[in-house]
Amino acid sequence: MKRVEILRIDSLSREPLVVEGFFFKGSSKTAPKIAIVGAMEAQSILPLYCASSLVDFLNNKLKKKKIKGDVLIIPSINHYAFNTGKRFWPLDNTNINTMFPGYEHGETTQRIAKRLFDALQGYDYGVILESRFDPVNCVPYIKLYENELEDLEGAKKFGLKFIHHRKMKTIETVSLQYNWQLWGTKAYSLMCPITQEIDKQKSSQIRQAILRFMHRQKIIDFSIFNGYESTVISSEDIETLKSEKSGLFISKEIPGSYISKNQVIGEVIDSLEGCVIHEFRAPCDGMITCHFNNSLIYENAVAFRIAKIG
Numbered sequence: 001m002k003r004v005e006i007l008r009i010d011s012l013s014r015e016p017l018v019v020e021g022f023f024f025k026g027s028s029k030t031a032p033k034i035a036i037v038g039a040m041e042a043q044s045i046l047p048l049y050c051a052s053s054l055v056d057f058l059n060n061k062l063k064k065k066k067i068k069g070d071v072l073i074i075p076s077i078n079h080y081a082f083n084t085g086k087r088f089w090p091l092d093n094t095n096i097n098t099m100f101p102g103y104e105h106g107e108t109t110q111r112i113a114k115r116l117f118d119a120l121q122g123y124d125y126g127v128i129l130e131s132r133f134d135p136v137n138c139v140p141y142i143k144l145y146e147n148e149l150e151d152l153e154g155a156k157k158f159g160l161k162f163i164h165h166r167k168m169k170t171i172e173t174v175s176l177q178y179n180w181q182l183w184g185t186k187a188y189s190l191m192c193p194i195t196q197e198i199d200k201q202k203s204s205q206i207r208q209a210i211l212r213f214m215h216r217q218k219i220i221d222f223s224i225f226n227g228y229e230s231t232v233i234s235s236e237d238i239e240t241l242k243s244e245k246s247g248l249f250i251s252k253e254i255p256g257s258y259i260s261k262n263q264v265i266g267e268v269i270d271s272l273e274g275c276v277i278h279e280f281r282a283p284c285d286g287m288i289t290c291h292f293n294n295s296l297i298y299e300n301a302v303a304f305r306i307a308k309i310g
Contacts, residue, residue, distance in 0.1 A: 001022055001024055001055075001058070001059045002023045003020055003021075003023075004021050004022075004023050004072075005018060006019040006020060006021050006074060006115065007115035007119075009108065017112075018079075019074065019112075020074070021072050021074040021119065022059070022073045022074075022075075023070070023072050024058050024067050024070065025070060026069040026070045026071070027064070027065050027068055028068040031068035031070075032124040032125060032218065032219055033069050033070040033124050034069065034070075034072075034123060034124065034125040034126070034214060035073075035120050035123040036054065036071070036073045036127045036210065037116075037120070037126070037128045038050070038051030038073070038074060038076055039051070039076045039078065039082070039129070040095075040130075040176075041078055041081055041087050041088055041095060041131065042078055042082040042085075042086060042087055043087040043194050044131035044192055044193070045195065046131070046202060046206065047129035048075055048082075049198050049203055050129055050203050050206045050207055051073055051129060052075045053203065054073055055075065057207070058071060058220075062222060066220055066221040066222060068219055069217075069219040070123075071214075071220075072123070074119075077096060077112065078096060089109050092107070092109075095109075096109050096116075099112070099113035099174060100174055100176050101117045102116070113176075117180075121183060121185075124185065124186065125154070125186050125213075125217060125219075126176075126185045126187040127188055127210060127213070128187065128188070128189045128190065129192060129206070130189045130190065130191055130192065131193070132192075132193070132194060135292065135293050135294055136291060136292060136293050137193045137195070137293040138192075138255050138290035139255040139288075139290070140160055140190065140192060140205050140209065141190075141191050141289070142188050142189065142230070143164045143166070143177075143188075144163060144164070144177075144189070145168040145175075145178060147181065149178075149182065150165070151186040152165060154186050154188070154217075156230045156232075157212065157216040157217065158190070158209040158212060158227070159209060159212045159226060159229075160205075160227065160230055161228050161230065161256060161287070162230055162231045162233050162289070162307060163230050163231070163233070165233070166234055192206060193293070195293070208224060208227070211224050212225075212227055231307075237307055237308050238306065238308070239283050239284055239286065239305070239307075239308055240302055240304075240305055241280055241302070241305070241306065242300050242302055242303060243268060243278065243298070243299060243300065243303045244278050245268045245277050245299060246268070246298050247268040247269050247270050247271050247277055247278070248268065248269040248270075248271050248295055248297075249268055249297035250267050250268075250269060250295075251266045251292075251303075252264060252267070253265045253288050253291075254288070255289060255290050257287065259282045259288060259306070260282065260285055261282055261285050262282060263281065263282045264281055266279070266280035267279050267280065280303055280304060282306060283306070284306060284308045285308070286306040286307050286308045286309045287307045288306055289305045289306065289307050291303060291305075
């Protein structure tokens with residue numbers, strides 16, 4: 001393993017921002033190469049933890065000769081956000097993942113994106129560990145944009161329960177996934193729940209999915225269970241269930257659970273009287289992809305998203 005400096009930006013008020021990657025040289029010149037990008041923002045700890053645990057696995061638990069293709073892992077980009085308790089770049093609240101391909105003479109986040117993007121060129125595959133923007137607990141899944149560059153068959157090799165294959169928004173033309181694809185890398189966003197605690201079960205699912213993909217693409221020689229035959233869903237396949245009341249939110253099911261139409265899947269409790277003031281009933285047969293992750297819910301807040309079956 002080689003520890004490499006990806007970028008360094010000096011600061012007037014604190015230590016320089018130094019972003020490092022961990023490079024593993026593959027034993028085969030013909031094997032594909034992969035780059036894995038961890039936390040670009042600091043709301044969720046799972047992208048950081050999953051990326052760093054992959055570094056540990058490749059460095060200490062997998063024999064060097066079993067790493068066939070080159071592997072680059074960058075666990076964290078936005079250290080300043082972690083250190084100050086912010087989600088995005090602390091000075092101007094900009095999201096690095098809306099700055100690609102970057103600009104060397106632009107704002108700080110544009111310069112960070114440019115240097116990071118330069119370091120990521122030439123890889124056959126790219127994985128971005130992302131967190132959702134809304135406050136939900138979700139099952140890990142692959143997000144791919146419909147843009148004629150996406151690799152849907154490759155996304156299935158992660159073996160996760162589903163792939164969200166959806167239309168691009170205008171702002172997503174400056175995302176890492178799209179720009180990576182424009183420059184010839186087959187890129188995938190692996191979506192993680194927002195949490196400030198390390199969820200061992202979810203992190204294990206995410207790590208196994210990445211290792212499974214790397215094994216199936218012959219980047220590493222490491223046998224792992226097959227996982228799921230991923231279901232491809234679009235935004236039209238997802239039902240949204242909003243709360244009709246404000247109060248204490250209790251979910252009766254977890255993300256990934258299969259449910260039946262009219263099944264009670266959650267409730268809202270009056271925060272003062274303690275009685276049930278609203279029940280959430282499933283609008284269809286399907287699987288819960290995510291639910292609200294706060295104990296206090298407001299009226300019209302999204303409580304559940306359900307992928308329809310049939």
